[in-house]
Amino acid sequence: MSCSAQKPAEFPKFSAEAHRGGRGLMPENTIVAMKNAMTINGITTLEMDTHITKDGKVVVTHDDYLSPAFMLTPEGNEIAGTDAKKYPIYKLSYAELKKFDLGTKYYDLFPQQKKIKTHISLLSDLIDSVQTDIRVNHRKQFFYNIETKSSEKGDGVTNPEPAEFVQLLMSVLQKKKILPYVVIQSFDKRTIQLITRKYPNVRTSYLVSNKKTYAENIAELGYKPFILSPAWQMVDEDMVSRAHADGVKVIPWTPNTAEDIKKLKALNVDGIISDYPDILVKTQ
Numbered sequence: 366m367s368c369s370a371q372k373p374a375e376f377p378k379f380s381a382e383a384h385r386g387g388r389g390l391m392p393e394n395t396i397v398a399m400k401n402a403m404t405i406n407g408i409t410t411l412e413m414d415t416h417i418t419k420d421g422k423v424v425v426t427h428d429d430y431l432s433p434a435f436m437l438t439p440e441g442n443e444i445a446g447t448d449a450k451k452y453p454i455y456k457l458s459y460a461e462l463k464k465f466d467l468g469t470k471y472y473d474l475f476p477q478q479k480k481i482k483t484h485i486s487l488l489s490d491l492i493d494s495v496q497t498d499i500r501v502n503h504r505k506q507f508f509y510n511i512e513t514k515s516s517e518k519g520d521g522v523t524n525p526e527p528a529e530f531v532q533l534l535m536s537v538l539q540k541k542k543i544l545p546y547v548v549i550q551s552f553d554k555r556t557i558q559l560i561t562r563k564y565p566n567v568r569t570s571y572l573v574s575n576k577k578t579y580a581e582n583i584a585e586l587g588y589k590p591f592i593l594s595p596a597w598q599m600v601d602e603d604m605v606s607r608a609h610a611d612g613v614k615v616i617p618w619t620p621n622t623a624e625d626i627k628k629l630k631a632l633n634v635d636g637i638i639s640d641y642p643d644i645l646v647k648t649q
Contacts (some may be wrong), residue, residue: 371407371540371544371545371566372545372566373544373545373566373568374506374508374545374546376445376508376568376591376614377409377508378412378612379408379409379454379635379636380409380508380510380614380616380635380636380637380640381407381408381409381410381636381637381642381645381646382400382408382409382410382412382636382637382642382645383398383402383405383410383411383412383639383640383642383645384412384618384619384638384639384640384642385398385412385413385414385427385640386398386399386401386402386411386412386413386476386488387401387402387405387640387641387642387643387646388453388478388640389475389478389505389621389639389640389641389642389643389644390402390446390450390475390477390478390479390641390642391468391478391479391481392467392468392478392479392480392483392528393427393435394413394414394425394426394427394485395425395467395468395481395483395484395485395486396483396486396490396491396494396495397468397481397483399411399413399494399495400494400495400498400545402405403495403498403499403504403507405642405643405646407491407645407646408431408507408642408646409507409508410507410508410509410548410636411495411507411508411509411510412512412638413425413488413491413509413510413511413512414426414427414511414512414514415454415488415511415512415513415514415534416429416454416455416514416523416524417454417459417524417525417529417530417533418454418455418457418458418459418462419455419457419458420458420459420460421533422458422459422486422487423451423463423487423489423533423534423537424454424486424487424488425485425486425487426454426483426485427514428454429453429454429455429514429519429524430449430450430451430452430454430523431444431451431452431454431462431465431524432444432449432455433445433446433448434470434472434474435467435468435472436465436466436467437465437466437469437470438465438466438605439464441466443470444532444552444642445547450582450646452465453522453523454523454567455522455523455525457583459487462484463484463485464484465484465485466482466483467483467484467609468480468481468525469481469482469601471494473544477618480632488511488534488537489540489541490535492509492537492541492543493541493628494542494544495507495509496541497558506546507546508546508547508548509543509546509547509548509592510547510548510550510638511534511538511548511550512548512549512551512572513531513534513549513550513551513553513556513557514579515527515530515551515553515555515556516552516553517553517555524538525537527553527555527556527559528559530556531556531559531560532564535551535560535563535564535567544564544566544567547567547568548568548569548570548591548592549567549568549569549570550569550570550571550572550594551569551570551572551610552572552573552574552591554571554585554586554587557569557570557571557586557590558586558587558588561588561590563609564645568590568591568592569590569591569592570590570591570592570593570594570616571586571590571592571593571594571644572585572595572598572618573593573594573595573596573599574595574596574599575599578604579581579593579603579604579607579608580607582595583611583613589612590613591613591614592613592614592615592616592635592636593608593613593614593615593616594616594617594618594638595613595615595617595618596618597618597619597620597625597629597637599617600617600629600632600634601613601632604631605608605632605633605634609633614636615634616633616634616635616636616637616638617629617634617637617638618637618639619638620637620639620642620648621639621640621641621644622644623644623647623648626639626644626645626648627648630648
């Protein structure tokens, strides 16, 4: 049986997810962030973003361009605001990308974030590090919530077209044999529509941040995903009840205070994606 045909593993009753590995605590989307999140009792799921490099490598990073907010050049210099679009991930080889410093620059949005010099990693290396940590430290198997960072306007500019993105991503996940523990999420409905057609056993999540109703978002997607993942401010009792009636889970992003997390839990959401995994588990 191919890995893509394997039956998905039992999903956590409540998916407590470290957003970008828990960027309130550690440099975002890094191996060190994921490994830190795994030490927080109660976290079930590692959330991350993927892009494709010039040489077709799947890397774990959020922004289309290297961010002046928290990246430094290989020489340790700041990326000037005027150069905000100087370094598109899709136009750099992985060898070039790996030289940039991620993690030592102070990031004012997350003042508690620990400063560690690291770099953007290959998805394959991150998976290897997580799976090795699970084995060596006898941890439970964590789930992976992996976003495809793509858009129609970005085709050929900041991302490949959906078929190529999906093929490259799925190749890594099949090789690493972790598909039973994976959810693929996206704002770009094209990628998850394609995954649902080609890999029907792979769970998908539709990310939304809009003024549409639950029914309107599902109609736009064209099928009922495993998860609807709305901006947390969108969630109300009606959304959750309609989703649950359809067998769809609701996992909002990114409430970061205990107060907001408690309000969402009172609405019976199926999980939460937070920048502060430590606060998230304390409110369980």
